[in-house]
Amino acid sequence: MDLFNYSRRESSVVNVGATPLGGENPIRIQSMTNTSTMDTERSVAQSIRIIKEGGEYVRLTTQGVPEAKNLANINAGIRQAGYDTPLVADVHFNANVADVAAIYAEAVRINPGNYVDPGRTFKQLEYTDEEYAKEIEKIRARLIPFINICKENHTAVRIGVNHGSLSDRIMSRYGNTQAGMVESCMEFLRVFVEQHFTDVVISIKASNTIIMVKTVRLLVDRMEKEGMNFPLHLGVTEAGGGEDGRIKSAIGIGALLADGLGDTIRVSLSEAPEAEIPVAMKLRDYMLEREGHPYIPGKEAAVFNYLDPSRRETVAVHNIGGNNVPVVISARMTGDKKEMDQRFKPDYIYYGSELPTDRDESVPAIVDANHWVPDEKNCFPAFNNEHLFELHYCSADMKFLFLPFLGFSDEALAALRHHPEVVVIAQSNHQNRLGEFRALVHELMNEGLKNPVVFFQHYKEEQLEDLQIKSAADMGALMVDGVCDGVFLFNQGNIASGVVDETAFSILQGGRLRMSKTEYISCPGCGRTLYDLEETIQRIQMATSTLKGLKIGIMGCIVNGPGEMADADYGYVGAARGKVSLYKKKVCVEKNIPQEKAVERLIQLIKDSGDWKE
Known part of the structure; x- marks a missing residue:
């Protein structure tokens, strides 16, 4: 398999009634x-x-x-x-x-x-x-x-x-x-x-x-x-x-x-x-959509293990890279002054060329290098290939560099080699942006560079579902590969910046890299489901949504629990028609509770175990 250039795996054909799959059949x-x-x-x-x-x-x-x-x-x-x-x-x-x-x-x-x-x-x-x-x-x-x-x-x-x-x-x-x-x-x-x-x-x-x-x-x-x-x-x-x-x-x-x-x-x-x-x-x-894309001349790093990747070794630049959880960078190109949801407050905000006078100084700002002022509080410059010379003389102890794979020149290499305090913001306009992002990171690894990498994912979506699907799919392999030190999610469509930020945090949580809210592991339901699944999920979510980092499994029947809720902290599992059993990890602690009382008993179990937070 080519890490950088897309092609479908060759598989055998399986005859399933009148609709075969595999081979050259559609997905x-x-x-x-x-x-x-x-x-x-x-x-x-x-x-x-x-x-x-x-x-x-x-x-x-x-x-x-x-x-x-x-x-x-x-x-x-x-x-x-x-x-x-x-x-x-x-x-x-x-x-x-x-x-x-x-x-x-x-x-x-x-x-x-x-x-x-x-x-x-x-x-x-x-x-x-x-x-x-x-x-x-x-x-x-x-x-x-x-x-x-x-x-x-x-x-x-x-x-x-x-x-x-x-x-x-x-x-x-x-x-x-x-x-x-x-x-x-x-x-x-x-x-x-x-x-x-x-x-x-x-x-x-x-x-x-x-x-x-x-x-x-x-x-x-x-x-x-x-x-x-x-x-x-x-x-x-x-x-x-x-x-x-x-x-x-x-x-x-x-x-x-x-x-x-x-x-x-x-x-x-x-x-x-x-x-x-x-x-x-x-x-x-x-x-x-990436089928037939222009060739990407990437070179796989010898230290990379596709089957069992570990996190890429990087230096810590402030709270980016090293052993830090991946960060979220947000964009406020128009000086968006709406109050932020504290659960999804970005780690950095990129303002482009204009730094608002009334910005929230508790959130570090990023501004284009040619508009950066050294004495501005909690603010850092962002360079690109046109300003590499100035980067060498910048006094900031943290710098950002927007860098596409094809912009990884000798000058960019020298800048990164001499400035470990530079965080790379990877860019791509390629039809297969994953391929270019991988090629850039592998080039850094091949050169022995340990600068952290944040991925700039940009879209023009009007529907939130479309943004969620596309951005999560584009980040998936990068998170699994262990090369993600952060995500910079930017959307030019009609979706509020706070919602875009929440999507970025949800992507990191979905990739098990950073927990920012309660995690629900719930089955889709089938003919085995022993209670009203959708209504129950809503009730449990309403009661437990503030329990950051807690994982709750909600399973319709014993087939999907406790085993298939694998790493949940607590489990709510259908035991019989109208009856529910509660689990702590994989241990059943209460059996055959009437459904109408089960949510309250789940909450009490979490409280009694010391995991409840008001």
Whole structure:
């Protein structure tokens, strides 16, 4: 793979009904119903709404054999309405259900973490090599009959691994790690390959975007080493709803699409399923705009590890770089005097050539170097390539340099080499700005320069959702690569500067680099959901929105919790119809609470644990 120049990964073709994926097929869009799969009428109606929005696959939960069999009626209803969209059965915990679903659906999703292995106990178990080998043989023996049914019915398979739902067996050898997720997938894939069954698509998901991206990168590398090129389904599980769901999904999915990885995507939002489709289409279409871009002559740094990147070593310039969290730089080109939201107060404000007389001096200012005054309080100069000579004679102990990749001249190199107090603000107008940003940072690494780098991301968006999706997608790979010391998000459209700043902070939080508000890890809901998910999420958010840095998992059922809320501090999990269990980390501390009392009990649990802040 070329870090700097976009091209789609070559993958095999998987036949899914009348809509194949992989190879040269378009990147497919999909969603999942949240109706009961036993309710034929509602499931058909919701599937059609998804299809009309542009969904190319519709997934439905199949908890048991009755639900699997009823896919025949749902399939018939969709066909009678004039649609040939493939249905995907979602199976957990019961391999027998997968056998039945393979007869009635065009594809079946199975989870290696619970297909043969028993439910997770989260206890430390140990296996000898012989015992482990016997467990693998047990998987093989159970998979082969399923594969034969799929062959007979021309049914495709998705092997779907989720962070936090690994089996105790995998956990015993690998822990809850990226390597464990990959091996969990590969154990199953090897059986499919051995049985000459190739209609297989792979997904590895996590609510933590960094883990999700790194694990997919590792999986692709492992498949290549074993001669496999199966297509990829991309998604960030439990991304949540609203701006957080959009931003987290765009970070994770966008980071992989930017490197040409991904053949079908689902943006999982805690909203109506059909609402996911326009967001996924915007993300896909934006990332594909870089196809056929002008060549970028970047050179990968020898110290960079794409599969397991660590943070780039930089010197600390005031609070930028070093071990500091990434900063947010804002722009107030017109002297915007609106009061700032203290949660999303930028670290620096760039004013261009005009420094307002009534600015908030508690926020450091950046002004163009030719308008900078040495005795101005808490103010720093910003240079460009035209003012490199003046940079050498500037007395400021912190300087900024706007620098595009093609502007990295010998003069710029000399300036950076002699002035470690310079913070680089990377610029790009390229069709593939990620490629140019990477090329610039790798050039700095190749030259042994440790100046911090802030990425200037500029847009002309009128709709906030468009800004959220595009900016988060553009920052995704840079954050995963470990090269982000800050983001300078600038939008020339009709979106308030404070909202743009909040978006920048949300991007850093979505990339797990800087926490500025409560983190909600909520599933999108499906036919297994045991309570009103959207209403409950709103109630919990209203009650806990001031708990900066706290992570709360809100899961519709036991399938998505506690394991798949992976690193949440607290969990609210559907236990039975109208009943909720509460978790602290992965430990269930209260069981079967009536739904109407569960939010209050969650708040009390947080207070009793000492994590509540008024």
